[in-house]
Amino acid sequence: MSEKVEITLTVNGQKRSALAEPRMLLADFLRHELGLRGTHIGCEHGVCGACTILLDGRTARSCLHFAIAVDGAVIDTVEGMASADNLHPIQEAFHQNHALQCGYCTSGFLLTTLEFLRRNPDPDEAEIRRALTNNLCRCTGYTNIVKAVAAAAAAMRAAG
């Protein structure tokens, strides 16, 4: 064990600091030090995508980064997507299309979709599927997630 160090991140627009061992994973730091437990851990080796967050605007596996290594970074997690009253259009599309069952992988899919639709606001089905291969879902068979991403893209385009 080594000494804890202070780590500061901008998470969902707010500066947050906490102490952590240098070996602490970003996923564990977000979950257990900052209390942002909407980011889930499914494999701890970067395959399943459940822990996907945005790191300086790009999707990243929070189980593959040490918190100390991203000190000072801008992080977006699922907790930053909705307002108290309204779900984000991507979340709303997941709801309307029954694109989640157990909900464990969902945060990762939402963040992957958020980045993907910024890059490609009008994707076709093949592009959506390609983008979603970074995340595993064991419940939905992906059919309704693909539909939800298309619906979210349409809604976000309509809203400008």
Added chain:
Amino acid sequence: MTSTVPYIGQAMLRREDDYLLRGQGHFIDDLPTPMGTLHLGFVLSPHAHARIVAIDTSPALALDGVVTVLTGDDLAKHVKPIVAEIEFPGYHPHGRDVIARDKVRFVGEAVAVVVTRSPYLAQDAIELVEVEYDPLPAAAKLEGANAPDAPQVHDTIPNNTIFQGDFTTPDFEAAFSGATHVIRERFRSGRVGGVPLEPRGCLALPEHGDNLVFYSSTQVPHLARTALARFMDHPESRIRVIVPEVGGGFGTKAQIYPEEFTVAALALHFRQPVKWIQDRREELLTDIHARDHIYDMEIAFDDQGIVQALRGDITTNAGAYSTLPFGCTLETTGGARMVVGPYRITNYAYQARALATHTAPSGAYRGVAQPTCFMAIEGLMDRIARWLELDPAEVRLRNMVPTAELPWVNVVGVRYDTGSFVESLQRAMELIDYKGFRQSQPANRLVNGKYRGIGIASFTEVSGTGSPGWRARGLVRLPGFDSGLVTVEPTGMVTAYVSHAHGGQGHYTTFAQVVADALGTNFEDVTIIEGDTATTPYGTNTFASRSAVTGGGALIRAATKVQDKMRRIAAHILEAADEDIVIEAGRAHVAGVPQHGLSFMEIAETAYSMNNYTLPEGEEFGLEENDYYDPPLVTMANAAHIVQLSVDAEDGRVEIEDYAVVHDCGRLINPMIVDGQIHGGAAQGIGEALMEEFIYDDEGQLQNATLLDYLLPTAEDVPLFKVEHIQSPSIDTVGGFKGVGEGGLIGAVPAVLNAVADALAGLDININRKPLRPNLLSNLIREARRKAV
């Protein structure tokens, strides 16, 4: 979706979604962990079979923050050997120490547990526990595990044969030997697992002395509570099991595992909170595996393709231990009993056995034996078709039990009360334009460099098993019933408690639809509570496609009792006869006079003595009724899956190009959720058919205990499914519901295999195993082409 009655049958959007989409679902590792919580880590055996010679815990104990390290002997003081008490001729019960003593029997079996102040420290401490093993030869493969010279897994079980059973109809031999044609085939199914995205875990909080609040990512809270009490010798009334949000179960979490006993026992022992969260490697190594099966089949038929007799010799891999609560017979007897499916097969014989091996224990993974037994029978149907040069659909239609002949009792005594075997297949053929595809399909199947084929699976799907069904399979301690407790609160709001626990099935939504209709109130006014043994009545819990049948049935019965009482109270106040009272939309009124009525709140306030009305003479206070529902033997759903796919002639990759499902689960509660169950199951079936497999080497080492190596299907491996429903409401169950949790998976495996076989039919390639990975198929194609030259 607008809320109009009846709610049953409507695609109501889920109540669960809002909190899950916000990241506010409280899964096991998301629960607040009290200060002072002890974190466990398990030291896992690297050997498949070895004697434990010595365990040196001192280096681990020297680490700051390590509280203690315990071995199997230590845990044995707190937990008795766990045993699945199956009462079945030919079954050998055996105990399992929650932490191995003396001997380990599979790679991943725990030999010690470290008790530490943080999860990171637990990982450090695991590395410091030094275990000396004396390795022994392992029975790592199913083939040969019952040979006389095979290493023995348990001294008390000769030839590793944990279970053996057989069955023959009286006229079998005559029918078999009198048939014109016989086809023999061996079907080999690779070993897979549920692999939920959330691994398991538990958190045990002692309170008020020796009371225990036990959170676990499980599908079976009541069964877990009873098992904890029995094997820890702790009063059951002092254990409360709570199920947090569960990140997928698929049957994997319907077993009660050694770690759960260890966490609970150590929390009681240390009188401190104890927590354990499994990692993915542990999940892949130690959670139940399934489907390591061999089906040696013989089918006898006449010139018309009508089956005369079927014989099966079925061997399943039990792994190193029978698991709680199902033992190891579920896959064995399941395959043997379900293989006749929707077909009129009256002469049938089987021998079936479960063999112990030095591999992870097997258990109940979604579909249990049905993906493999239908791989066998549906594979045989296609072989009959090829033999007689008939269309595979035609062979099935000739052998199916037609709807007009239902109810039908099959050859092993299972009743099919209603169904749509013929209609489901015919509709699926229309959905995918089966005839059009066949007409344009060239004999060599080669189109634009790819072999293209189409495959059918027609099948029955066991659901909603009641106590007679479990008894028939020797599971004497598995109840069969579930229960519901429906309360109308003083404000007229409704709370319904049910003995289930969800892991993504949407129970908060679907059960509210059921209760609102049964009670005659608004969907919005009903709240569902489940997954907590302190508040919910006892039941068999959530696995084997049970919830709609058993939970739905119990809630309807309980709600009906409450409604009857409300009717009596309303009739008394409104001075009308009971039978003239109509209850709908949260109000009771006199038939034909809607304005002459009472709200649920007014009736409830009367029941709770909160207004000036009086109760009818002899009526008790309160508005709360409990009831149970134990369905018949089983509740049989059915479906047809048809898959059209291509096989790349060079690299052997399979691409699913079209996929149609017609499913019949009786009365649909929520079609949107039913479709989701089918999509997810079919995706798992595609994974099982094409990529998923746990691979053990000859020494019993699991070669692919990471998600990089154990491949799960991604969004690019799965098509958009076309799903339709036929509704043949059950006449044997309350509510007419049948289950749907497993059908997607059951159908996908044989349909994909048959489609690949069809695609490669021009090459004389025999598809009789799974998974069909690209390297296997490309080798088979290369070899076939070489022979053909």
